[in-house]
Amino acid sequence: MGKDKRTKKFAQVKRLLSLKDSRLKPKDRIKKKKKRTANPENISQRELPQASSAMYFNYNTQLGPPFHIIVDTNFINFSIKNKLDIVTSMMDCLYAKCIPYITDCVMAELEKLGRKYRVALKIAKDPRFHRLTCIHKGTYADDCIVKRVTESKCYIVATNDKDLKKRIRKIPGVPIMYIAQHRYSIERLPDAYGAPKL
Numbered sequence: 774m775g776k777d778k779r780t781k782k783f784a785q786v787k788r789l790l791s792l793k794d795s796r797l798k799p800k801d802r803i804k805k806k807k808k809r810t811a812n813p814e815n816i817s818q819r820e821l822p823q824a825s826s827a828m829y830f831n832y833n834t835q836l837g838p839p840f841h842i843i844v845d846t847n848f849i850n851f852s853i854k855n856k857l858d859i860v861t862s863m864m865d866c867l868y869a870k871c872i873p874y875i876t877d878c879v880m881a882e883l884e885k886l887g888r889k890y891r892v893a894l895k896i897a898k899d900p901r902f903h904r905l906t907c908i909h910k911g912t913y914a915d916d917c918i919v920k921r922v923t924e925s926k927c928y929i930v931a932t933n934d935k936d937l938k939k940r941i942r943k944i945p946g947v948p949i950m951y952i953a954q955h956r957y958s959i960e961r962l963p964d965a966y967g968a969p970k971l
Contacts, residue, residue: 833946
């Protein structure tokens with residue numbers, strides 16, 4: 774006996790009743806039409822954020838010596854652990870004059886950390902560090918830094934915080950300075966010749 778030659782049924786679809794079928798009631802036989810309004814007044818508009826005029830592809834042309842660097846709390850702590858002088862190490866990394874900035878939120882965080890981090894607080898109060906005043910409520914430094922950087926893209930952010938780095942990477946044209954191999958390194962800044970190649 775031979776085998777039955779049956780073809781496989783690919784992509785089987787659930788069987789539907791025809792509109793002419795006698796089992797359907799008269800009200801169910803009418804095909805429902807989808808209503809589409811092509812009114813020009815109802816067209817939805819997407820509003821995208823205005824791109825900065827300083828952006829040339831992914832490169833920010835606003836950045837140039839002297840570099841303005843916003844310093845985060847843990848960047849100061851990691852600099853102390855690695856025995857790096859902040860201002861001179863920044864200059865070694867960028868081969869240019871650097872002006873470190875500290876926001877009021879970062880100062881508040883350092884003060885909250887207590888006596889263990891008094892050396893970091895003493896470094897932050899150095900006259901070479903410029904203070905940026907904060908108007909907002911609360912003392913969460915990450916939000917403050919992200920907001921400041923999105924408003925004006927003339928800053929480099931110095932941090933070793935993974936979450937903050939992730940948030941800043943979403944903002945185009947903002948370089949991130951961090952500590953790697955006991956030296957300062959920078960990402961998203963092509964002119965940094967002093968940064969070690971990783």
